[in-house]
Amino acid sequence: MRTDQYNGHDYYLMDELLSDEHKLVRESARAWVKKEMSPIIEEYYEKATFPKHVIPGMAEIGAFGPYIPEEYGGAGLDQISYGIIMQELERCDSGLRSTSSVQSSLVMFPIWKYGSEEQRKKYLPKLAAGEMIGCFGLTEPDHGSNPGGMITNFKDAGDHYVLNGAKMWISNSPFADIAVVWAKNEEGRIHGLIVERGMEGFTTPETHGKWSLRASNTGELVFDNVKVPKENLLPGRSGLGAPLSCLDSARYGIAWGAIGAALDCYDSALRYSKERHQFGKPIGAFQLQQKKLAEMITEITKAQLLTYRLGQLKNEGRATTAQISMAKRNNVDMALKVAREARQIHGGMGITNEYPIMRHMMNLESVVTYEGTHDIHLLITGFDITGESAFK
Amino acid sequence: MKILVCISKAPDTTTKISFTDNDTKFNEENVQFIVNPYDEWYALVRGLELKEAGGGSVTTVTVGGSDHDPIIRKALAIGADNAVRINTEPQDGYTVAKEIAAYAEGKDYDLILLGKETINYNGSQVGGMLAELMGLPYVSVASKLDVAGDTATVEQDIPAGKQVVEGPLPIVISCAKGMAEQRIPNMRGIMAARTKPLEVVEPAGAAPLVTASKFSLPEDKGEVKMIDAENAESLIELLHNEAKVI
């Protein structure tokens, strides 16, 4: 097993912009990843399953809702700390980060923002501690980029609701204890419902055969006349804007996370370029390899600057959906390109699991698609700057 | 049990080392500092384990300027109850020992723990001097420590095996590998560290006994000479006459 020699790269001395607490949060997350995750990630990727035994450790380092207030079991940290944790997790594996993103931004965030006080008290402390795992059901078999067209629906049956429909591509669904499900009421308005495992008619079949995000479990949510208690409806917000605001929070974390994957690829490629000799010198001494490495660190540095500024705006509550889209799209695309170049620098070794590159590259193919595809984010920016919607 | 743990900072192990002021000072520009690993992994964590098992308190003490605060906060995040920083630059092992002794004197610590050395200067002086200045017993390079009643039982790794020694509290012990496992600060700890007390005290004003007059880096490693497997004679010749190792 390869030892994890990763060390961050900070070409523009961005660390000077971080607080001591940010750095401590990062140091702890990185140390935890190196101790608990790096030694096992390849094995779990190969087995195509999430290492559930690390969930308590993830909770310890603040991977579940670090920005949720302390009264609900969160850490009350700022948005930059959240980003830093996502980056350290995705530096290891996008699947690990996905589990954390879903729990934090797609499950805890809506319960915190749109839930009743009873719902917050009932679910948030357990979710923060990793005693309960959640998933987020928005995408349907026939409604991916166009979630507003969803057909999953619920009807008022007096003292409860009756939920019908199916969700697809749901991260964590096979083992989640609860699902935040978005469905239309009889008037066609979208609401969030908390569905618990064990409710009659609710099943979560796993999706097999993924070549990407293998260390994260993905599945369906199937609702066959599921009786959902009325107190499980999120009362605070309805309409498509409710789930989309959760996506804003998750996409923000992905913007940070993707830099982590890119840094890991760059870090490995830079080290390899110094160690591997051909034609009597290290391959890093050849101009063609230097071009790749120099371009990688340039793109990583640009993404770091973009994302740090976004973090400041997010802390001030000023980051717009379109600004978050730009960072998510740019950074994931950047990470994919870095992974592809890094793969080439490693030569044949780059295709093996001796190095993390292929795994990152395959993972990033999901990351570039979920939480708004690469194309859809461009449409969001296009809409924002022209005022013309090109979605339909 | 009242435990005092001495904590100092050290450059991260991946730091590129260089010097300033005519090679008399280590260049701290852009250097990432960490808690000296022997202080953190062994002294502090063992101190916390003893407190958790038997009650009491763990205080950390650091001689240094405010640039030491980040590593002190980390020690608090790992679990120390409170911290003291003696506000003066550490100059040599003696000034550090003297300042800590002046602070700790009369405060009734049962156990004073510190790392066996720092990973930058590797002087291994502070523990012995501190014990002497305070008139306390001292055990160095301990790999295991237990306390029962008023007696500390300490295991040390010695060349051929292990040695077990006992000493009465209060006692000073320098800690080495084996004492405890690394503890990663968790989110609760990081949050709690925000409000734990970090007291800054003025120094007693100890003067150094020695000063560094010059630092230099080790010489670059020489070229590798490849010798054909068939040609053992030439290898022996080179080991004799060039490397002069046999």
Ligand SMILES: Cc1cc2nc3c(=O)[nH]c(=O)nc-3n(C[C@H](O)[C@H](O)[C@H](O)COP(=O)(O)OP(=O)(O)OC[C@H]3O[C@@H](n4cnc5c(N)ncnc54)[C@H](O)[C@@H]3O)c2cc1C
């Ligand atoms: C591993 C994984 C985990 C996931 N986890 C979750 C989860 O936890 N919860 C959840 O709800 N969803 C999840 N998803 C679903 C994900 O959000 C969707 O896959 C994504 O929104 C795209 O939807 P789709 O796959 O149906 O693609 P489609 O929407 O069918 O898109 C296919 C292609 O058409 C393009 N396209 C679509 N509309 C337009 C347009 N108007 N203009 C131009 N091009 C367009 C897209 O960019 C894409 O290239 C996950 C997906 C994956 C792969």
